[in-house]
Amino acid sequence: MAQRGTKRGNARVQLVDTALDLFDRHGFHAVGIDRILSEAGLAKMTLYHHFDSKEALIVEALAKRDAAFRAQFAAAIAGAGAGRAELLAMFDAIEAWTREPSFRGSLFDKAAAEYGEKDHPVKKAVLAHKAWLFGEVRRAAAASGAADPVKLAAELFLLVEGAVLAAAVTGDRSAARRAKAAAETLIAAAL
Amino acid sequence: MAQRGTKRGNARVQLVDTALDLFDRHGFHAVGIDRILSEAGLAKMTLYHHFDSKEALIVEALAKRDAAFRAQFAAAIAGAGAGRAELLAMFDAIEAWTREPSFRGSLFDKAAAEYGEKDHPVKKAVLAHKAWLFGEVRRAAAASGAADPVKLAAELFLLVEGAVLAAAVTGDRSAARRAKAAAETLIAAAL
DNA sequence: TCGGTGTTAGACAGGTCCGTCTAGCACGAT
DNA sequence: ATCGTGCTAGACGGACCTGTCTAACACCGA
The missing domain is CATH 1.10.357.10 (Tetracycline Repressor, domain 2)
Structure with missing residues (x-):
């Protein structure tokens, strides 16, 4: 598991960057949020706190x-x-x-x-x-x-x-x- | 339900044509085989009889x-x-x-x-x-x-x-x- | 009319999808 | 050191995914 964000608000950046990389490699529908979160070392609610939806x-x-x-x-x-x-x-x-x-x-x-x-x-x-x-x-x-x-x-x-x-x-x-x-x-x- | 193929072997053509239309409209990952089969009025095994996989x-x-x-x-x-x-x-x-x-x-x-x-x-x-x-x-x-x-x-x-x-x-x-x-x-x- | 063949229907299994939930962590202010 | 708050962990739900299963259908030749 990736080390959790040492600063507040890093999670959002980490989330977007990881999503960007995975979407680029595999496509949007092919990449689920679980995979993004796993790769970024974050939890579901972290995503849904920052964003309304995928x-x-x-x-x-x-x-x-x-x-x-x-x-x-x-x-x-x-x-x-x-x-x-x-x-x-x-x-x-x-x-x-x-x-x-x-x-x-x-x-x-x-x-x-x-x-x-x-x-x-x-x-x-x-x-x-x-x-x-x-x-x-x-x-x-x-x-x-x-x-x-x-x-x-x-x-x-x-x-x-x-x-x-x-x-x-x-x-x-x-x-x-x-x-x-x-x-x-x-x-x-x-x- | 669409009327079932009146001729043998029509199912395969119907399958491919329906898939083509749906893939074109919505994309490949976004369209599941259930949707294709439903639209074509065919059953699962019909697909897997003709094709090994999606x-x-x-x-x-x-x-x-x-x-x-x-x-x-x-x-x-x-x-x-x-x-x-x-x-x-x-x-x-x-x-x-x-x-x-x-x-x-x-x-x-x-x-x-x-x-x-x-x-x-x-x-x-x-x-x-x-x-x-x-x-x-x-x-x-x-x-x-x-x-x-x-x-x-x-x-x-x-x-x-x-x-x-x-x-x-x-x-x-x-x-x-x-x-x-x-x-x-x-x-x-x-x- | 009867048997054999090839095709079909719909339930099922295991996994993954997106989004929500409760519970509790870590941090800043006092 | 204690409290309050913003953020996070991981389980959960219902829907959907691909692919398999059994059982029975329709049609052929005899």
């Missing part, structure tokens, strides 16, 4: 992953300038991510696969994440001087999504690099 | 979906010529598919999300499907006269994957059309 835990886990992703993404493209350079830096960021040994695909894609109902809280979290990511691409595309920046952004977004999916499913770790190459062609044609 | 049913369901997809895909691109026209016809095929009211995303992407282990039979079925699809793109790219057909195929494949994913997750039904526009740019640059 679903609430999932939503919070996705929120944490979303925040971490945004921060990592922002840091990765911070060095680049605006416009074209920033767009290309995004593909570098995706490549760096997909090459991490811990990369197991987008947790949001997995969540979307398991929770397809439009009004489901989990699906809403997925859509919010996707909308933000597309917004980032659109913002950078707008500063690239492209004739039709929204069209360019939409095309590049498809490349990003495709690269992440291909890297996750087939394990193709060079997908992001090839997506970048395609992006360079699309950007050049869009100016 | 997993075997999943694999057969994916095989049927794979076969149907290949047939539909082949029919959709049959009219087009070879090379560039065939590549573009593929995007039309994807668009037609994603615009079907019954479109709920790629069942293979969902399967990959729930069964991530490399050696899992379900994952193997997913990889076989993806490998075939990429092979189709590569074959057409090879006949397009591109300087580096494999590179072109890889880039177009990412667009296909991205379009299907975007259509499934965000419900963006014009994703495939934009993927086609991007593909035209990439093909033009690859010649």
